[in-house]
Every structure is written in structure tokens, then in C-alpha cells.
Amino acid sequence: xxxxxxxxxxxxxxxxxxxxxxxxxxxxxxxxxxxxxxxxxxxxxxxxxxxxxxxxxxxxxxxxxxxxxxxxxxxxxxxxxxxxxxxxxxxxxxxxxxxxxxxxxxxxxxxxxxxxxxxxxxxxxxxxxxxxxxxxxxxxxxxxxxxxxxxxxxxxxxxxxxxxxxxxxxxxxxxxxxxxxxxxxxxxxxxxxxxxxxxxxxxxxxxxxxxxxxxxxxxxxxxxxxxxxxxxxxxxxxxxxxx
Amino acid sequence: xxxxxxxxxxxxxxxxxxxxxxxxxxxxxxxxxxxxxxxxxxxxxxxxxxxxxxxxxxxxxxxxxxxxxxxxxxxxxxxxxxxxxxxxxxxxxxxxxxxxxxxxxxxxxxxxxxxxxxxxxxxxxxxxxxxxxxxxxxxxxxxxxxxxxxxxxxxxxxxxxxxxxxxxxxxxxxxxxxxxxxxxxxxxxxxxxxxxxxxxxxxxxxxxxxxxxxxxxxxxxxxxxxxxxxxxxxxxxxxxxxx
Numbered sequence: 001x002x003x004x005x006x007x008x009x010x011x012x013x014x015x016x017x018x019x020x021x022x023x024x025x026x027x028x029x030x031x032x033x034x035x036x037x038x039x040x041x042x043x044x045x046x047x048x049x050x051x052x053x054x055x056x057x058x059x060x061x062x063x064x065x066x067x068x069x070x071x072x073x074x075x076x077x078x079x080x081x082x083x084x085x086x087x088x089x090x091x092x093x094x095x096x097x098x099x100x101x102x103x104x105x106x107x108x109x110x111x112x113x114x115x116x117x118x119x120x121x122x123x124x125x126x127x128x129x130x131x132x133x134x135x136x137x138x139x140x141x142x143x144x145x146x147x148x149x150x151x152x153x154x155x156x157x158x159x160x161x162x163x164x165x166x167x168x169x170x171x172x173x174x175x176x177x178x179x180x181x182x183x184x185x186x187x188x189x190x191x192x193x194x195x196x197x198x199x200x201x202x203x204x205x206x207x208x209x210x211x212x213x214x215x216x217x218x219x220x221x222x223x224x225x226x227x228x229x230x231x232x233x234x235x236x237x238x239x240x241x242x243x
Numbered sequence: 244x245x246x247x248x249x250x251x252x253x254x255x256x257x258x259x260x261x262x263x264x265x266x267x268x269x270x271x272x273x274x275x276x277x278x279x280x281x282x283x284x285x286x287x288x289x290x291x292x293x294x295x296x297x298x299x300x301x302x303x304x305x306x307x308x309x310x311x312x313x314x315x316x317x318x319x320x321x322x323x324x325x326x327x328x329x330x331x332x333x334x335x336x337x338x339x340x341x342x343x344x345x346x347x348x349x350x351x352x353x354x355x356x357x358x359x360x361x362x363x364x365x366x367x368x369x370x371x372x373x374x375x376x377x378x379x380x381x382x383x384x385x386x387x388x389x390x391x392x393x394x395x396x397x398x399x400x401x402x403x404x405x406x407x408x409x410x411x412x413x414x415x416x417x418x419x420x421x422x423x424x425x426x427x428x429x430x431x432x433x434x435x436x437x438x439x440x441x442x443x444x445x446x447x448x449x450x451x452x453x454x455x456x457x458x459x460x461x462x463x464x465x466x467x468x469x470x471x472x473x474x475x476x477x478x479x480x481x482x483x484x485x486x
Contacts, residue, residue, distance in 0.1 A: 155397050158398055161430065163475055171486075172483055176478065186404055209486050219482070222482070223484075227477070231406065234474065234477050235406050235419065235422070243454045
């Protein structure tokens with residue numbers, strides 16, 4: 001499995017992705033699932049992936065090869081003029097991979113399963129965020145629900161539901177996302193540390209606030225421990241049920 | 244879907260079950276999923292069910308008919324001498340229903356899906372709790388994980404994980420279970436109020452602490468609201484992430 005979260009806030013975007021891949025509990029590895037493209041001062045594009053690793057890697061590789069190849073008539077992540085166009089490029093890449101690998105995957109009873117959180121900002125637009133599906137179509141995040149989750153989303157959803165506000169500082173949002181990960185990591189072995197994060201401040205067109213949080217990260221350990229203690233204290237303060 | 248929880252604590256047992264059944268989001272109903280048999284002063288047996296409603300009802304009906312019919316050579320929920328024997332009777336009833344309906348369900352591409360939390364106490368034993376599967380086999384709750392969940396278990400698990408202690412009072416445990424339900428109800432429409440609960444104190448052999456909690460229950464509303472507030476306050480107290 002996988003767990004990735006994206007938040008679209010007034011001040012910018014926050015992305016987080018775990019790094020565990022598995023083919024059964026006896027076969028786990030660490031792979032990057034948070035991919036970033038940047039043209040300083042002009043655009044930042046981020047893609048977090050869940051699903052079949054061969055499929056997600058093929059999509060990322062296709063998108064990167066298109067950038068590298070000099071076919072000037074083809075739009076790429078680095079030349080598309082809006083994030084909507086970028087979302088269409090990601091969708092097209094998904095469809096291209098499906099065209100190539102879909103039949104063989106189906107024949108071996110594997111699913112063509114993949115889903116992405118795509119976000120970023122291109123100069124001239126506000127930051128935008130999308131969820132791209134295995135069919136290559138997508139939705140855009142609106143104002144009512146300012147976050148997206150892909151992969152193992154259930155354990156970490158209650159805290160996002162209760163605490164997320166569009167006017168949060170990015171550091172606050174990162175704290176929230178890490179708590180959401182903490183709940184997930186405790187319950188699903190197929191989601192694992194380290195966690196890759198990117199905090200993107202609107203109009204900076206920079207990825208400098210990017211970090212990998214390792215298992216023994218002191219902040220994460222303190223946060224996890226502190227949250228458990230505070231939850232238990234909050235619980236104790238609530239009136240007991242009587243019947 | 245469904246959400247049911249059972250806790251086996253030092254002081255006794257706590258059961259809770261929602262009452263929503265659905266065949267699609269456009270076809271929901273309210274059905275009791277928490278079933279109780281009692282012989283005052285002698286035994287209390289509780290069964291919470293998840294899965295195909297026709298199957299769970301058939302299992303409950305079979306178990307009840309066996310009690311009513313006077314075949315003295317057949318053990319029933321009311322005559323079995325241990326909770327282990329009771330669990331075997333429930334498993335046998337599941338297999339009997341599968342024998343009758345399994346083929347037709349498979350032919351109509353419906354799953355024979357059912358799972359139970361079984362718990363109770365028979366005089367001469369301590370309280371015990373089991374999870375009974377669709378195959379009719381079962382596991383018993385041990386000391387390491389004092390709770391069972393069936394149905395939509397993920398949203399409500401983080402709070403159970405962090406707060407459950409075997410030495411809780413039953414009223415505290417009921418508060419905890421209701422918070423676990425609150426998280427679940429917010430995220431899965433196929434889990435719905437009212438919630439049926441039973442608090443069973445060891446050696447009372449009585450079901451007097453049984454209650455149905457309706458949508459507008461003042462305690463539940465206060466609990467849900469208070470918990471959200473306290474979570475947000477606890478969150479605000481934790482150090483912000485910096486990068």
C-alpha cells in the first residue's frame with residue numbers, strides 16, 4: 001500500500017508521501033513516491049503516487065523523457081501553460097502506460113491500479129491541486145474539502161477532517177499531516193517511514209522547503225508521543241457514559 | 244456496511260453496534276445488529292453481527308429456534324456449559340446457513356459474507372469474547388489486544404489503539420467506544436445511528452446496562468462536540484513543524 005496526502009491552503013500547498021512498497025509483508029522496499037519538477041521562479045510541479053510501482057514509475061519516466069526529448073511541438077510538464085494542462089499530460093501518460101502494459105497486466109491477473117495527487121503552481125496562476133485516476137481523468141480540489149488522500153486513507157482521515165482549515169500556516173499543516181501519518185503507520189504495515197514532504201509557499205516557485213523524515217526523526221518522535229499523551233488527557237476530561 | 248466493537252476488560256464486557264443496513268446509498272434501513280440472550284443469574288450471551296443481513300438474520304434465527312425447540316439432546320446457547328461451546332454453536336449455525344444459502348448466493352454473485360463478535364459469561368467461567376468468521380471458525384480475545392472490531396473498522400481504530408486499557412471502568416470504555424463510532428459515522432455513510440450498547444459487569448449475569456443511543460442523544464452530541472474541541476486544542480499545543 002501507500003499513504004499520500006496533499007493539502008491546498010490559502011498560503012500554499014503541502015505534500016507528504018510514505019516510501020514503503022511491498023509485494024506481500026515478506027517483501028518490502030523503500031522507493032520514492034513524491035516527485036518534484038522545478039523551474040526556479042517560474043513553476044513547481046509535484047506528483048505523489050499510489051498503486052502498482054511499475055506503473056507509477058513508468059508514468060514518471062514517460063513524463064521525464066518527454067521533458068528531455070527536444071520535440072518542440074509537444075507540451076511537457078515544463079512547458080504547459082496551466083496546471084490543468086499539466087493534469088492532462090499526466091492523464092495522457094497514464095493512458096500511454098495502460099496502452100503498453102495494460103493487457104499483459106490483465107493477463108497475469110494484476111490490476112492496472114494507479115492514482116496520483118498532482119499539485120503545483122505555474123507563474124500567472126494560483127497554486128492548484130488535482131487527483132488523477134487510473135483512467136487518466138482527474139478532479140481538482142475545491143474549497144469545501146482542502147485535502148486529498150490516496151492509498152491507505154482511512155486511519156488518517158478523522159484527524160484531517162477535524163483539524164484542517166484553509167487558513168493554516170504550512171508548518172501547522174505539516175504537523176497535522178504527520179499526525180495523520182502517525183495513525184496510519186500504527187495500523188498498516190504496508191505504509192512505512194521515511195516520509196517525504198514538500199511545503200510550497202504560494203508565489204515562491206521554489207522547492208526549498210522539502211524534507212525527508214526518517215524513522216528516528218526527533219521532531220516526529222516527540223510529536224507522536226506528545227499526541228498520544230494529549231489524546232489520553234483530552235479523553236480523561238470528557239464526561240463518562242452512564243447507564 | 245456496519246460497525247461493531249467489543250471490549251473485554253478487567254471489569255467486564257462492552258458491546259456496541261450501529262443499526263444501518265444498506266443496499267446502495269439510495270437504499271438504507273435500520274436493523275438491530277446487537278442480539279442478547281440472558282438467563283438471569285446464570286448466563287449472558289451477546290452477538291454483534293456484520294455482513295449480509297439475510298445471512299446474519301438466518302444465523303440468529305437458527306440459534307433462537309434451537310433454543311425454542313425442545314430437542315433435549317442438542318446443546319443450545321442457553322444450555323452450553325462454556326463460552327467456547329457457545330462459539331462452536333454459532334460457528335455451526337453459520338455453516339448450516341451456508342449449506343442452505345451459499346450456493347444460491349454464489350450463483351447470484353453475492354458473497355456469503357458474515358462475521359460476528361460473540362461475548363458473554365456463563366456461571367463458573369470468566370467473561371469471554373470471540374470473533375466468529377464466515378467459515379464458522381473463530382478466535383478468542385487475549386490480553387494483548389482487548390478489543391474486537393467488525394465491519395468498517397479503520398476510521399475508529401486509532402482512538403481505540405491509543406486509549407484502550409484493560410483496567411478501564413465500563414463507563415469510560417463506553418465513552419471511548421462512542422468516540423470511535425463518532426469518527427466512523429463522520430466518514431462512512433453506510434454506518435448510521437442509532438447505536439445499540441451493552442455494558443456487562445462481570446458476575447452480574449444481567450443485561451440491565453443496555454441502551455440505544457439515538458441521533459439526538461444529548462450525551463453523544465456533547466461528547467462529539469467536546470472531543471472535536473479538545474482535539475483541536477491539543478493539536479494547537481504541539482510544536483509546529485519547521486523546515
